Amino acid sequence: xxxxxxxxxxxxxxxxxxxxxxxxxxxxxxxxxxxxxxxxxxxxxxxxxxxxxxxxxxxxxxxxxxxxxxxxxxxxxxxxxxxxxxxxxxxxxxxxxxxxxxxxxxxxxxxxxxxxxxxxxxxxxxxxxxxxxxxxxxxxxxxxxxxxxxxxxxxxxxxxxxxxxxxxxxxxxxxxxxxxxxxxxxxxxxxxxxxxxxxxxxxxxxxxxxxxxxxxxxxxxxxxxxxxxxxxxxxxxxxxxxxxxxxxxxxxxxxxxxxxxxxxxxxxxxxxxxxxxxxxxxxxxxxxxxxxxxxxxxxxxxxxxxxxx
Numbered sequence: 001x002x003x004x005x006x007x008x009x010x011x012x013x014x015x016x017x018x019x020x021x022x023x024x025x026x027x028x029x030x031x032x033x034x035x036x037x038x039x040x041x042x043x044x045x046x047x048x049x050x051x052x053x054x055x056x057x058x059x060x061x062x063x064x065x066x067x068x069x070x071x072x073x074x075x076x077x078x079x080x081x082x083x084x085x086x087x088x089x090x091x092x093x094x095x096x097x098x099x100x101x102x103x104x105x106x107x108x109x110x111x112x113x114x115x116x117x118x119x120x121x122x123x124x125x126x127x128x129x130x131x132x133x134x135x136x137x138x139x140x141x142x143x144x145x146x147x148x149x150x151x152x153x154x155x156x157x158x159x160x161x162x163x164x165x166x167x168x169x170x171x172x173x174x175x176x177x178x179x180x181x182x183x184x185x186x187x188x189x190x191x192x193x194x195x196x197x198x199x200x201x202x203x204x205x206x207x208x209x210x211x212x213x214x215x216x217x218x219x220x221x222x223x224x225x226x227x228x229x230x231x232x233x234x235x236x237x238x239x240x241x242x243x244x245x246x247x248x249x250x251x252x253x254x255x256x257x258x259x260x261x262x263x264x265x266x267x268x269x270x271x272x273x274x275x276x277x278x279x280x281x282x283x284x285x286x287x288x289x290x291x292x293x294x295x296x297x298x299x300x301x302x303x304x305x306x307x308x309x
Contacts (some may be wrong), residue, residue: 001040001043001166001188004158004188007162010029010155011043011044014027019047025123026134026149027131028139028146028152028153029041029133029155030136030153031135031136031155032137032138033187033190035189037137042069045069045104048100048133049068049100049102057097066097068098068101069102070087071104071106072087072104073106078107079111081112081118083105083115084118085118090103100129102133103130103133104133104134105119105134108135108136109140109141111141116142116143116145119146120149123149134146134150156186157185159186160182160186163184164177167180173195176194176195183234199231200234203231203235206235207238207239209225210226210239210242212260213294214260214298219294219295220291223288223290223294226287227287232286236280239273239293243270247266247267247270261301262304262305272293276293
């Protein structure tokens with residue numbers, strides 16, 4: 001993960017500010033990867049203190065036990081008014097090991113307006129040597145008054161290649177790593193969850209079976225088989241990727257001509273998945289939704305095959 005972070009524009013900007021002595025007193029790191037946001041913030045904290053991984057200061061920061069770096073809220077807790085009160089009171093005290101103190105505040109998007117408003121003054125006029133590093137997965141819940149007092153750093157979704165390389169550095173099945181990298185929408189934490197659980201293999205196998213259904217009878221069978229799937233959105237994503245992969249093969253110059261579905265049918269399927277996502281949000285019966293999706297592709301395919309004869 002650290003290697004991924006080092007390559008981002010956000011980290012390079014922050015690191016440059018720290019090395020050049022031009023640190024702003026408060027930063028907001030927008031990073032949609034909720035599973036890795038806390039670790040990302042601590043990695044940025046290393047740059048502020050010039051600490052390298054493996055050194056004492058770095059180890060203490062990563063362990064959240066360095067006296068001059070306080071991380072809020074406590075793990076698995078939501079931001080609270082008491083967190084804001086503690087930050088305000090503690091910021092008035094001098095640093096223990098140097099001349100800098102850092103307050104890391106993760107999951108800031110879930111901080112209530114009351115908590116955010118309490119921090120306004122200290123963010124705008126912090127004591128000398130005091131810095132703030134706020135982290136949020138989304139900026140929408142962040143008050144405009146807070147946003148105007150911080151320097152914004154944004155980590156964009158990683159490329160498929162970057163995620164795949166990072167997963168491979170951790171080991172595991174290369175094929176599964178590639179599938180996860182393709183399916184995670186640039187979120188490394190999501191890719192990690194995919195490769196660490198057997199559910200992703202099951203979802204991929206289910207999607208392949210649904211995408212291969214070429215008769216209404218088969219469509220009915222697979223829709224009943226997977227109608228109780230827990231990871232419904234993930235299954236729909238894999239179905240869409242499955243139809244897209246078939247379409248890509250159809251338009252390839254190496255197409256052998258033995259494709260199950262015509263190009264128009266596959267295009268229909270890709271678009272139909274988008275409609276299925278919308279229906280899923282309205283609590284549509286998932287088994288019926290899968291049947292309508294697969295049957296629609298089959299019907300569209302039959303129509304176009306007749307036209308192309």
